[in-house]
Amino acid sequence: MSKNVIGIDLGGTTTKIAFLSKDGTFLDKWKIDTNDSEHGSHIVPNIIKSISVHMNDANYTKNDFIGIGMGTPGTVDYKAGTVTGAYNLNWRSPQPVREQIENALGLPFTMDNDANVASLGEYWQGAGSKDSDIIFVTLGTGVGGGVIANGHLVRGVNGAAGEIGHITVKPGGYMCTCGKRGCLEQYASATGVVHVARDMSVKFTGTSRLKELEDANEEVTSKIVFYLADNGDILANQVVDKVCSYLGLALADVGNTFNPDNIIIGGGVSNAGNTLLQPTTRYFQQNAFKPVQDSTRIKLAQLGNDAGAMGAGSLAFRAFDKQNNK
Incomplete structure (x- = not known):
């Protein structure tokens, strides 16, 4: 099985998305505008669409990936896969992000607070990689x-x-x-x-x-x-x-x-x-x-602006390892 993952760094203005390999190499990375209109209802569908288009353009299928990780503003219910109180995204009520992304893309999904995820990025491939x-x-x-x-x-x-x-x-x-x-x-x-x-x-x-x-x-x-x-x-x-x-x-x-x-x-x-x-x-x-x-x-x-997407990839690898080492 391939060891690639998808990392998503969700921000109030832009969303950065990347395909990463097991050694932390960016296979592809890009960004899209974060459309928070209509209570942020377009945010997750736009992410799903963008990932699908990039997978198709690069001749990837879901079998080339083992999971998706995301860093997001707001309060994250890590176990339920929901986000609430992300006011800069216009998300005031709980958002079933994991359910939407897993159903659409058919890959395991995990997410955490954006600062936590950025810390994983610096720990994995940045200033804390030897610690x-x-x-x-x-x-x-x-x-x-x-x-x-x-x-x-x-x-x-x-x-x-x-x-x-x-x-x-x-x-x-x-x-x-x-x-x-x-x-x-x-x-x-x-x-x-x-x-x-x-x-x-x-x-x-x-x-x-x-x-x-x-x-x-x-x-x-x-x-x-x-x-x-x-x-x-x-x-x-x-x-x-x-x-x-x-x-x-x-x-x-x-x-x-x-x-x-x-x-x-x-x-x-x-x-x-x-x-x-x-x-x-x-x-x-x-x-x-x-x-x-x-x-x-x-x-x-x-890592600068890459910390979030890098950390989101690390989050996906960690979730996969945890699931398969039970």
């Missing part, structure tokens, strides 16, 4: 995370393990969409960086291009903040330092709990590279337990 224990944190519009301990994805009792974005880093701080205050997500996500920059600019009295942009109500993004910090802007550097102090603190808490080989930072904000990594590592070292300081390292992710 047994990693923490993955993704800094994007929000902050997500995944925990892999002794090679196993940690899901928790109801799938909420790895929610690093909701570690409280500032009691009584910014209100989070989760309903509590001071979550890391409100400080270290792309939107969080912008929020911190706006508030800090109000009290800043020196010369700063970032200050000028804020005062003129120009659009400020996290990318702009890090770019200005790289180019010596005083306020931008203060903002980056503040953001990294919160991130380093949260990662130290996670490090003290799990003592992983590596904590891997991915997502769009991680494109800031060493401008993000160096101060975050410094604050991690300040707050971590001494044995953790000595053994756990902070690293940048390596």
Whole structure:
């Protein structure tokens, strides 16, 4: 039997799909728009259609694959194969994703939270490929995370393990969409960086291009903040330092709990590279337990936008192995 799988990285704007071999090689990969109209009812049918077309064009049949894996936003019922609360997909009620895909394509299907799946990608073929224990944190519009301990994805009792974005880093701080205050997500996500920059600019009295942009109500993004910090802007550097102090603190808490080989930072904000990594590592070292300081390292992710599809493929292989090793 062939050992290929199909990996799906479902996002609010685009859906990335890939055919992967057992050694993690992309045999084919592409993306389609995520159509969330009419309560997201077109999303799964569009995925099924796209996979069917690509299989046909490449002369594949379902016998060339052993399963399909998917990473998705929202709350995943891993056992039932449903997703709920994926608001950026317009999915408010439970969606029977597994049932739809298995019935249409005739292949075993498994899925998990998108951050968990991306962590599997980095663990399998990325920055954690030589490790047994990693923490993955993704800094994007929000902050997500995944925990892999002794090679196993940690899901928790109801799938909420790895929610690093909701570690409280500032009691009584910014209100989070989760309903509590001071979550890391409100400080270290792309939107969080912008929020911190706006508030800090109000009290800043020196010369700063970032200050000028804020005062003129120009659009400020996290990318702009890090770019200005790289180019010596005083306020931008203060903002980056503040953001990294919160991130380093949260990662130290996670490090003290799990003592992983590596904590891997991915997502769009991680494109800031060493401008993000160096101060975050410094604050991690300040707050971590001494044995953790000595053994756990902070690293940048390596797979970029491929992490989700790669991890989804890994999820499918893991599900197949589990089913056949009972």
